[in-house]
Amino acid sequence: MIDRISRINLNLIVSLHLLLQELSVTKAAQRQYISQSAMSKNLAKLRELFHDPLLMKAGNELIPTNKALQLAPEVAKLVQTMEGLFSPQDFDPSECRKEFTIAATDYVSEYMLPKALAELYLMAPHICINVQNWDKQTYQLLKEGKVDLGTTIQDPNAKDIHASLINRDHFVCIMRHDHPLSGQAKLSLPDFAQYHHAVITVGTDKTTAIDRALAEHGVTRKVRLRVSSYPSAVNMVAQSDLLLTLPSHIAKRLSQDHPVTIKPLPVHIDEFDCTLQWHHRNHQDPAHRWFRTHLTQLIQQQELGPISRGS
Numbered sequence: 001m002i003d004r005i006s007r008i009n010l011n012l013i014v015s016l017h018l019l020l021q022e023l024s025v026t027k028a029a030q031r032q033y034i035s036q037s038a039m040s041k042n043l044a045k046l047r048e049l050f051h052d053p054l055l056m057k058a059g060n061e062l063i064p065t066n067k068a069l070q071l072a073p074e075v076a077k078l079v080q081t082m083e084g085l086f087s088p089q090d091f092d093p094s095e096c097r098k099e100f101t102i103a104a105t106d107y108v109s110e111y112m113l114p115k116a117l118a119e120l121y122l123m124a125p126h127i128c129i130n131v132q133n134w135d136k137q138t139y140q141l142l143k144e145g146k147v148d149l150g151t152t153i154q155d156p157n158a159k160d161i162h163a164s165l166i167n168r169d170h171f172v173c174i175m176r177h178d179h180p181l182s183g184q185a186k187l188s189l190p191d192f193a194q195y196h197h198a199v200i201t202v203g204t205d206k207t208t209a210i211d212r213a214l215a216e217h218g219v220t221r222k223v224r225l226r227v228s229s230y231p232s233a234v235n236m237v238a239q240s241d242l243l244l245t246l247p248s249h250i251a252k253r254l255s256q257d258h259p260v261t262i263k264p265l266p267v268h269i270d271e272f273d274c275t276l277q278w279h280h281r282n283h284q285d286p287a288h289r290w291f292r293t294h295l296t297q298l299i300q301q302q303e304l305g306p307i308s309r310g311s
Contacts (some may be wrong), residue, residue, distance in 0.1 A: 002199070002309065010040070010082070011032075012046055013075060013078060013079065014082075015028065015032060015039060015042040015043070015046065015075060016034060016042075016054070016071070016075055017075045017079045017270065018031050018032055019039070019043060019046075019054070020064060020068060020071070021121070021160055023055065023060060023064065023158070023202045025039050026045065027061070035224075039073045040272075044211055045286075050056035050067060050071070052067040052068070053065055053161070054067065054068045054071075058276065060118065069128065076156070076280065079285060080218065080284060083283075083284040085246055089166075089289055090165070090286075091113045091289075092122035093123050093127075093290055094123070094125065095154075096122065096126060096128055096287050096290075097126045097127065097128075097286045098291075099128040099129075099130065100127060100128070100129050100130070100144050100288075100291055101129075101130040101131075101132065101147045101148050101149075102129065102130075102131050102132070102147070102148065102151070102295075103132055103133065103135055103138045103142075103147045103151075103152075104131060104133070104134055104150070104151045104152075104153070105133075105152070105202045105230060106202070106230055106231065107250055107254075110231070112151070112299050113131060115139075115302065116295055116298035117129060118169055119294075120295065120298070123294065123303055124290075124291075132147070132204065134150055134151070134152055134202055138150050138152075142277070142278065143160065143279050143281075146280070148149050148278060148282060148291070148292075149292055149295065150276070150278070151166070151275070151276055151277070152274075152275070153247075153275070154273040156275075158222075158277070160280040160281075161277050161278070162277065162280060162283055163276065163278075164292065164293075165273055165274075166299050166300060167249065167273055167274050168272070168273055168274070169247045169249050169272060169274055170246070170247070170248055170269065170271045171209075171210060171245050171246065171248070171265055171269050172246070172247075172251050172264060173187060173192070173245050173262070173263045173264070174234065174237060174243070174244055174246065174255065174260045174262050174266055175237065175242075175243050175244075175260060175263065176237060176238045176239065176240065176241070176259060176261070177238075177259045177260060179194070179241060179261065180241070180247060180283055182261045182304050183192065186264060186266070187264070187266045188266055189219060189266040189267065191266075192219070192243065192265070192266045193219045193221070195224070195242070196224040196241070197221045197222060197225075197227075197242060197243050197245070198218055198223070198224070198225035198226070198228075198236060198237055198244045199221075199223050199224050199225070199245075200227060200228070200240045200244075200246060201226050201227065202228045202229060207302055209223070209270070209272070210245055210269060213267045213268065213269045214267060216267075217267060219267075225242055227264070230246070231254060232252055233246075233255075234246075234251075234254045234258050234260060237260060238258040238259050245265065247272075247274065247276075248262070276292060276296050278292055296308060
């Protein structure tokens with residue numbers, strides 16, 4: 001077995017990992033800093049090594065074979081282990097001069113990051129931090145290394161993304177204090193469907209779970225307002241008859257600044273994880289590990305507990 005392994009070029013394992021991530025010879029070559037022709041030769045060697053095509057053309061795209069899909073998680077673990085072997089173990093935050101980019105919603109930027117970042121600057125005074133909006137391109141930016149961390153609801157379908165749990169939460173409905181439905185102890189499904197709704201368009205796709213649950217009861221929301229800002233959406237709802245569904249810890253915090261009432265939803269929707277997320281490419285980096293670990297802890301220390309479902 002050792003003799004066989006000794007004849008394998010470990011760079012081929014790295015090439016296989018990148019090819020399975022990118023499903024593109026060109027992009028994989030760029031990430032490994034080799035030419036496209038060199039990556040094509042590596043793919044040919046890998047096909048011979050595993051006795052399988054691994055990636056097959058389908059129009060202008062490459063699709064993985066069943067063998068490749070089986071190999072992908074094991075290859076990712078192997079590359080992670082190799083990265084750990086050659087990564088420096090000592091890290092001094094007081095000497096770190098790295099720049100970190102965080103993608104977050106405006107709610108996170110305004111209410112959760114300021115206190116956490118102030119503490120991080122005390123421990124690592126030379127770091128630079130960029131905060132930008134989370135949008136539908138963020139997962140691609142994480143993959144490309146242009147964003148280091150993102151705070152959002154966990155997407156189980158996101159590939160090569162790691163996550164640390166900030167808190168678990170559930171959805172609630174808010175409305176203005178004197179809304180026609182505000183006097184009801186519980187919202188009925190017909191009433192919920194009767195009124196117009198606002199939706200938040202930033203972060204990962206929150207509307208799918210909500211609308212899927214409603215569809216099971218034959219109900220479709222009448223969306224009349226789409227807003228990319230949490231505080232703006234709540235402010236608009238506080239001055240109209242619109243209903244807004246959002247995570248309970250956000251509703252709890254923003255209700256302190258706006259005249260709104262919080263109600264449980266008339267349908268059950270599973271709890272979800274609010275997380276800090278990063279791409280596998282940064283998983284073993286000592287500076288990144290230090291930054292994300294402390295950022296997670298500092299956010300967790302804040303009051304993020306969800307309100308009771310029965311409130």
